[in-house]
Amino acid sequence: DIQLTQSPSFLSASVGDRVTITCRASQGISSYLAWYQQKPGKAPNLLIYAASALHSGVPSRFSGSGSGTEFTLTISSLQPEDFATYYCQQLNSYPRTFGQGTKVEIK
Amino acid sequence: QVQLVESGGGVVQPGRSLRLSCAASGFTFSDYDMHWVRQAPGKGLEWVAVISYDKINKYYADSVKGRFTISRDNSKNTLYVQMNSLRAEDTAVYYCAKNSVVGVAGGVDVWGQGTTVTVTS
Numbered sequence: 001d002i003q004l005t006q007s008p009s010f011l012s013a014s015v016g017d018r019v020t021i022t023c024r025a026s027q028g029i030s031s032y033l034a035w036y037q038q039k040p041g042k043a044p045n046l047l048i049y050a051a052s053a054l055h056s057g058v059p060s061r062f063s064g065s066g067s068g069t070e071f072t073l074t075i076s077s078l079q080p081e082d083f084a085t086y087y088c089q090q091l092n093s094y095p096r097t098f099g100q101g102t103k104v105e106i107k
Numbered sequence: 108q109v110q111l112v113e114s115g116g117g118v119v120q121p122g123r124s125l126r127l128s129c130a131a132s133g134f135t136f137s138d139y140d141m142h143w144v145r146q147a148p149g150k151g152l153e154w155v156a157v158i159s160y161d162k163i164n165k166y167y168a169d170s171v172k173g174r175f176t177i178s179r180d181n182s183k184n185t186l187y188v189q190m191n192s193l194r195a196e197d198t199a200v201y202y203c204a205k206n207s208v209v210g211v212a213g214g215v216d217v218w219g220q221g222t223t224v225t226v227t228s
Binding site for chain 2: 001031032034036038043044045046049050053055085087089091094095096097098099100101
């Protein structure tokens, strides 16, 4: 099975900050990676698919990059509504594993 | 609008069974692969199972293989998961989710609100 490791697991940031979250795969997955945002008590929402494609309706301050084994999710200017937990998921093979999550909190 | 509504969760004793359902609306259900994803209390997301749009292919997480069975009824726009031999570690919110219109590389683009399963004696 492919393992995904996110870093950091926890991030404290201020409104307006640029935030970067990394997701590393245990083996190459080309660009088969998605990013999700989850707020407490809610279902996740798709942000990015195919490593860098912005899902419909997602603000342009979110961007994704990477291929192979290393990927990043960047929020260019953190907004109050962005404080949440973020997960990466590999789409290369089954089981479709998730990273352990990165919680973004207000500094 | 596109919607997924799960049902069937509850409190069950270890070793017992439960079947979850997910009613889909607002899209052509029979065109999409469908997934179950779960989240234990205070933990991260865990992918559970997928069934192809045509019911031919099914894949499972190792943690549920042999105990859970995913199925679908395209005439009823409904996804199911039959959960047998339940364990305490199966306690979680279970989400039904639709594969992206983009295909394999698209991830999951629609999620239900989740249904809670608690396995306890």
